[in-house]
Amino acid sequence: MTYLLEAQARGETEIRSEVGLGTMLDPRVGMGSPVLPESPLQLVRLDGTELMYTMPRIEVALINAPYADAEGNIYFHDSATITENYQAAAAARANGGVVMVTVAKVINKDDRRISMKADEVDQIVVHPYNEQSAGIQQRRYWASLTTDGNVDPVREMKRTRFINSTLKITPVRNKVDDHLCQMAADLILREVPEGAMTNIGVGYPEHVVWQLLRQGNASHLRFTTEAGSLGGIPQPGVFFGSAIMPEKLISSAEMFRLYEKQLGLAILGYLQVDEEGNVNASLKGNQIRDVVGPGGFMDIIYGAKIVVFVGSWQAHAKYAIKGNRVTIIKSGKPKFVKKVDQITFSAKEALRLGKTVFYVTHIGIFRLTGGGLELIQVASGVDIQKDIIEGCEAQIHLPE
Numbered sequence: 001m002t003y004l005l006e007a008q009a010r011g012e013t014e015i016r017s018e019v020g021l022g023t024m025l026d027p028r029v030g031m032g033s034p035v036l037p038e039s040p041l042q043l044v045r046l047d048g049t050e051l052m053y054t055m056p057r058i059e060v061a062l063i064n065a066p067y068a069d070a071e072g073n074i075y076f077h078d079s080a081t082i083t084e085n086y087q088a089a090a091a092a093r094a095n096g097g098v099v100m101v102t103v104a105k106v107i108n109k110d111d112r113r114i115s116m117k118a119d120e121v122d123q124i125v126v127h128p129y130n131e132q133s134a135g136i137q138q139r140r141y142w143a144s145l146t147t148d149g150n151v152d153p154v155r156e157m158k159r160t161r162f163i164n165s166t167l168k169i170t171p172v173r174n175k176v177d178d179h180l181c182q183m184a185a186d187l188i189l190r191e192v193p194e195g196a197m198t199n200i201g202v203g204y205p206e207h208v209v210w211q212l213l214r215q216g217n218a219s220h221l222r223f224t225t226e227a228g229s230l231g232g233i234p235q236p237g238v239f240f241g242s243a244i245m246p247e248k249l250i251s252s253a254e255m256f257r258l259y260e261k262q263l264g265l266a267i268l269g270y271l272q273v274d275e276e277g278n279v280n281a282s283l284k285g286n287q288i289r290d291v292v293g294p295g296g297f298m299d300i301i302y303g304a305k306i307v308v309f310v311g312s313w314q315a316h317a318k319y320a321i322k323g324n325r326v327t328i329i330k331s332g333k334p335k336f337v338k339k340v341d342q343i344t345f346s347a348k349e350a351l352r353l354g355k356t357v358f359y360v361t362h363i364g365i366f367r368l369t370g371g372g373l374e375l376i377q378v379a380s381g382v383d384i385q386k387d388i389i390e391g392c393e394a395q396i397h398l399p400e
Helices: 002-009 086-094 153-166 173-191 204-216 252-262 297-303 347-352 384-389
Strands: 014-017 044-047 050-054 060-063 067-069 097-101 105-107 124-126 131-133 196-200 223-226 265-270 272-274 306-311 319-320 325-330 356-361 364-369 372-378
Touching: 002 014, 002 086, 002 252, 060 086, 067 097, 067 173, 067 372, 086 124, 105 364, 153 204, 173 204, 173 265, 173 306, 173 356, 196 252, 204 265, 204 306, 223 252, 252 265, 252 297, 347 364, 372 384
Parallel strands: 060 097, 067 105, 097 124, 196 223, 196 265, 265 306, 306 356
Antiparallel strands: 014 050, 044 050, 319 325, 356 364, 364 372
């Protein structure tokens, strides 16, 4: 979508890509762009060995910025993210549309800091309660979420984690979850080169970052967000997309281009995994409200050299931990199944592209191979036959 905004600014309407091959966006596998079968609007088509994407013409760009000056120039300093602001505005103007900007206040003109010139903007609304991020008023912005921040990242992360848990945006994690995410963190420290550019997803991946941070290992990775934060510590929950003390803020389109060339690691969640290694991360159930969509999931995976999926072994299961020994005290619905309900990640495509893929669960770690899922690490206290082989629907391969 970010690339299509750029394309519209150039007067083009389609882009060709390998991203999405073998997934629910590929018309040979899923429905493409429609959510409901009867939808008449199809925005994805097969074109040879690639997919062709399009989207409706952007006629109005409504974007958020911290400040404007009296001449109408726009400023993005003190922002937490930039996202698609530049691309959306350029697309709207190329299509003869309108660019509207809401800002927190009018400041004195500063030629060195102008982000968008007045002639790129049609209308400005001054709104004193504009947000920097998730309820943080721009006029009282957090410097910690800007490139000028200078804070203790552990203390700052504790603050945002407290806010998320109080708002019930993110789950309260227990010792079993700590153990799960510590297994993922240990795997990453073993398998991923130091300094690798990294993207994290929502849910357990955020908790993996917390485990790395509080143990002093976060500097092993160079974190990013698809919203454009380069460096720093990515924020969870309602603050997702922003980062504590980012090195630089760029647009989403620029970030995805970096991912295509430089992304070393993606830490992502899942809803289901099947015996081929395919992942469903976009369809929770049969109701329309269960369609959550992939977001940047497919693009991130396409660029990543190593992918680490982190999630529960079974849905609604209950676990106990004593020392390092994990016990399943109540079984739940298997998440490792014969065939996923929707393919958001194609194992076949990942193997074709030469990616290294791991699946970290409460009971152990699996690796994607040409033959499917191979168990490579078992949590202490887990019975391989009873808890793993008999505890899921998927065929699991054991190393000799």
